Amino acid sequence: MAVDIFGYGFSTREAVYFALGLLLLAFVVHRVQRWLPLRHVPVQDIHQLSEKYGPVIRVAPTQVVVMDSDALYRISGARTEYRKSEWYKIHRILREDDHVSNIRDPELRKDRLKRVMPAYTGRDTEDLEKGFDRAISSFIRLIDRKYACNPGDCVPMDFGEKAHFYTLDAIGEIAYSEPFGILEKDSDIDNIIVTLKSGLPVIVALGYNMNIWGLLQKWPIYLLQPHEGQEVGLGAMIKSVDKVITKRLSLDDKSKRDILQSFIDHGLPLSALRQEVGLQFLAGSDTVASFLRTTFLQLLTNPTAYHALQVELDAFYSSSPSESDISSENIISDAQARTLPYLQAVVREGLRLFPPATSCPFPKVVPHSTISATFSLSSPTITKQGDVIQGVYLPPGTEIDTALGVYGICRDKQFWGADADCFRPERWLQAEKEVKVVAGDAAEDTRFAQMLRKVELVFGSVQYVCAGRSLAYVEMRKVIAELMRRYNWSLVDPLKPPIIVNNGVWETRDFWVRAEKR
CATH class of the missing domain: 1.20.5 (Single alpha-helices involved in coiled-coils or other helix-helix interfaces)
Incomplete structure (x- = not known):
């Protein structure tokens, strides 16, 4: 034919x-x-960016990484014209609504923030720290029950796995006052963690090909994705979240002062409730677990820092006899933890070296605003649409990965020194001493302030800052203090150290440790 x-x-x-x-x-x-x-923008391996190439690196056809802290703060500023890219769509918990982190419309996000921030700031949730205390106590009881070394008997513990067990139960405690029970059973109930580990790399990969993601959202393909009807994995987690929300709404019990109740009190509809509470388990558990794994490994392999932290903790408790009780229920308060400078330095140094969400780009789109700039030494000032960062012109529509560059910023040898790749909490103590001799507005220009400004980018900045940042700091300080206070830790086999990979967050495989009671 x-x-x-x-x-x-x-x-x-x-x-x-x-x-x-x-x-x-x-x-x-x-x-x-x-x-x-x-x-005109070079394309190179992301792991080589901070040392071999300039501050603006191309990583995809229309995406660049920016390793300039001032530029990242400007991009996320209160009056910025930059907007979130379509990448954020792939981070929905369920298909029918958005959570505060992936809402792209500025006005809608502003409204959602008004409803959720009272929970994150503690204004409506005065019992949040008690929730962390309960989870840390459960963690300690698990170690004492199964893994604490006795004479002639020591059961190795996979710290990477147990850290994730802890963070999931901790999120359950503060989100709706009910842990998953993972620590109690010492088991990945319903394979939730397995699902998160296998699903996150896929989400990261899909973020660089939104066309494929769009196809996956079409009928009938989306029916194959995790949903609340499943008995294992992410579907089981969503089912558990739904069960708790339904119970709370049916009982109309306002005695709880947790995140869920704050959301309800501020008028979040059911679809939004499911998104926001589900976000807690995905974002809150993975990122803090990532921090605990990498920071703990840094402590175990740096004897000077390890010893200095234990000395500080021992001195604190010896000066407070009422706090010397090491029962699992006696947990350091965040107010106390804030008074321990070396502990604070350990947390900041851990975040600096291994920002938890390094592989997630969180891209913002270059707007169509008009700029005037000199694009080269031989060119006059030219007026064009787009933006210029570090002398590199970026046309409208370019996506700037605002998180990937933080890794390079936090390891920049020109700023941090030749030992930028070394875990050295003392750098924070040395810089902090300078602040005490500087008065007034000049304190904002101290090296300590500059260091904080760079590391704070781990949580995003200004209008795009992570809503749970303050809660994360509370949790990180408390759990590190309690684990280091109560046990002497060591690698089971120093000749076979853990393998560190990043598939969205830092994961340490085969992180086998010994825990000896002090």
């Missing part, structure tokens, strides 16, 4: 080949069009 195309006669087979050729040509043209606007 002959087919007429543009006045030419083709056989059916020739017509199919012609159509396929056109599709291939269209694909090539599309890719070239995406490449051309940023052809």
Whole structure:
């Protein structure tokens, strides 16, 4: 059978080949069009960015990484014209609504923040720290019951796994006053952690190809995705969240002062409740677990820092006899933890070296605003649309990965020194001493303030800052203090150290440790 195309006669087979050729040509043209606007920006391995290349690096056809803290603060500023990219769509917990982290419309996000921030700031949730205390106590009881070394008997513990057990139960405690019970059973109930570990790399990969993600959202493919009807994995977690929300709404019990009740009191509808509470388990558990793994490994492999932290903790407790009780219920308060400078330095140094969400780009889109800039030494000032960062012109529509560059910023040897890759909490104590001799507004220009400004980017900044930042700090300080106070830790086999990988967050595989009661 002959087919007429543009006045030419083709056989059916020739017509199919012609159509396929056109599709291939269209694909090539599309890719070239995406490449051309940023052809002047180098493309390199993300792990080499901070040392070998400039502060603006191309990582995808229309995406760049920016390793400039001032630029990142400007991009996220209160009056910024930058907006979140479509990448945020893939982080919905369920299909029918958004949570505070992936709402793209500034006005809608502002409204959601008004409803959720009272919970995160503690204004409505005065019992949150008690929730952390209960989870830490459960963690300690698990170690004492199964893993604390006795004479002639020591059961190795996978710290990477147990850290995630702890953070999930901790989120359950503060989100709706009911832990999953993972620590009590010492088991990944319903394979929730397995699902998170396998799902996060897929989400990260899909973030660089939104076309594939869009296809996965279409019927009937989306029916194959995790949902609340499943008995294991993410579906089981959503089912558990739904069960707690339904119970709370049906009982109309306002005696609880947790995150869920605050959300209800501020008028979040059911769909939004499911998104926000589900976000707690995904974002809150993975990121803090990532911090605990990497920071603990740094402590175990740096004897000077390890010893200094235990000395500080021992001195604190010896000066407070009423606090010397090491029962699992006697947990350090955050107010006390804040008075321990070396503990604070350990937390900041841990965040600096291994920002938890390093592989997630959190991209913002260059706006169509008009700029005037000199693009090279030999060129006059030119007026164009887009933005210029560190002398590099970025056209409208370019996506700036505002998180990937933080890793390079936090290890920049020009700022942090030749030992930028070393775990050295003392750098924070030395810089903090300078602040005490500086008065007034000048304190904002001290090295300590500059260091804090760079590391705080781990949580985002200004209008795009992580809503749970303050809670994360409370949790990190408390759990590190209690684990280091109560036990002497060591690697089971120093010749086989843990393997560190990043598939969205830092994961330490085979992190086998010994825990000896002090």
